[in-house]
Amino acid sequence: MAEPLLEVRGLTHAFPLGRRAVLRAVDHVSFTLRRGEVLGLVGESGSGKSTIARCVMNLLRPQSGQILYRGIDICDRRAFRANRRTLQAERQIIFQDSGSSLNGRMRVCDIIAEPMRIQHVRPPRGSYRAEAEFQMRYVGLDAGYLDKYPGELSGGQRQRVAIARALSMEPELLVADEPVASLDVSIQAQIINLFRHLQEEHGFSFLFIAHDLAVVEFLCDRVGVLYQGRLVELAPTASLFAAPQHPYTRALLSSIPIPDPRLERARRPLVFEGPLPDGGTWTEVAPEHYVLLEGGGAV
Numbered sequence: 340m341a342e343p344l345l346e347v348r349g350l351t352h353a354f355p356l357g358r359r360a361v362l363r364a365v366d367h368v369s370f371t372l373r374r375g376e377v378l379g380l381v382g383e384s385g386s387g388k389s390t391i392a393r394c395v396m397n398l399l400r401p402q403s404g405q406i407l408y409r410g411i412d413i414c415d416r417r418a419f420r421a422n423r424r425t426l427q428a429e430r431q432i433i434f435q436d437s438g439s440s441l442n443g444r445m446r447v448c449d450i451i452a453e454p455m456r457i458q459h460v461r462p463p464r465g466s467y468r469a470e471a472e473f474q475m476r477y478v479g480l481d482a483g484y485l486d487k488y489p490g491e492l493s494g495g496q497r498q499r500v501a502i503a504r505a506l507s508m509e510p511e512l513l514v515a516d517e518p519v520a521s522l523d524v525s526i527q528a529q530i531i532n533l534f535r536h537l538q539e540e541h542g543f544s545f546l547f548i549a550h551d552l553a554v555v556e557f558l559c560d561r562v563g564v565l566y567q568g569r570l571v572e573l574a575p576t577a578s579l580f581a582a583p584q585h586p587y588t589r590a591l592l593s594s595i596p597i598p599d600p601r602l603e604r605a606r607r608p609l610v611f612e613g614p615l616p617d618g619g620t621w622t623e624v625a626p627e628h629y630v631l632l633e634g635g636g637a638v
């Protein structure tokens with residue numbers, strides 16, 4: 340089994356709500372991402388997916404818990420400073436809305452080359468422009484777009500630029516936070532196929548956040564299910580889809596649209612099979628298949 344690249348242990352983060360209240364967005368979440376693995380995190384809106392992604396990328400500092408990247412505790416300021424170059428180069432993120440995450444006043448070639456410039460990486464193909472052109476072609480974009488601004492591109496093209504930018508650093512870990520959610524369905528399929536192709540070719544580790552279960556099933560080796568900030572189930576994809584153990588996972592799966600009308604009629608209604616638990620431990624129900632029976636546990 341491949342060694343762990345990312346270990347998230349007891350990650351907890353709460354946002355202040357007014358003067359006294361807090362909203363616990365992520366509650367004692369633990370998981371491991373192995374080298375070369377594609378791990379999906381699914382859950383409905385507000386379940387804490389983006390908060391986890393932002394903590395993993397040091398865009399947000401969790402209140403408690405540990406995040407180890409290659410054994411480096413990235414939440415420890417001293418450890419982070421000592422390994423800043425490695426951490427910033429090897430971890431890249433792709434956001435849902437590249438319309439707002441890409442700088443609208445920069446040309447595509449500068450956007451793609453920016454991480455290399457910031458990290459003082461010598462461009463392998465001689466110049467930053469040549470490198471940007473290579474990455475663009477690699478993700479299926481015509482070099483004619485090099486001097487365009489993001490506002491002149493379609494949503495799918497912008498997302499390809501975001502992917503090219505991330506790839507320019509040859510990352511070990513790619514975090515994608517709902518990268519196709521804002522695209523048309525036909526474009527979604529193209530981008531998902533591109534992700535799959537790139538992952539197979541590069542073998543990077545991939546934390547893939549989505550609420551579309553069909554996408555996760557297609558792309559991921561294992562899937563973690565989040566419910567109200569808690570990881571309620573974590574299992575290899577085939578096992579999770581074939582035999583979901585947690586009531587919330589079952590509810591989530593039963594809401595997948597099924598195109599065949601006969602199957603659609605036979606589909607289980609979206610109901611919880613019992614109250615959702617509120618404190619306790621994880622249990623292993625099959626090799627590698629964990630279910631949160633009660634409360635915040637660790638895997």
Ligand SMILES: Nc1ncnc2c1ncn2[C@@H]1O[C@H](COP(=O)(O)OP(=O)(O)OP(=O)(O)O)[C@@H](O)[C@H]1O
Nearest residue numbers: 354355362364382383384385386387388389390391
């Ligand atoms: N900066 C913030 N301040 C206050 N609350 C926040 C902040 N960011 C997120 N939250 C809240 O934390 C919870 C988890 O949000 P998060 O964005 O991580 O969920 P998500 O699963 O990614 O949702 P979505 O799929 O809608 O992006 C939500 O209730 C959200 O409203």
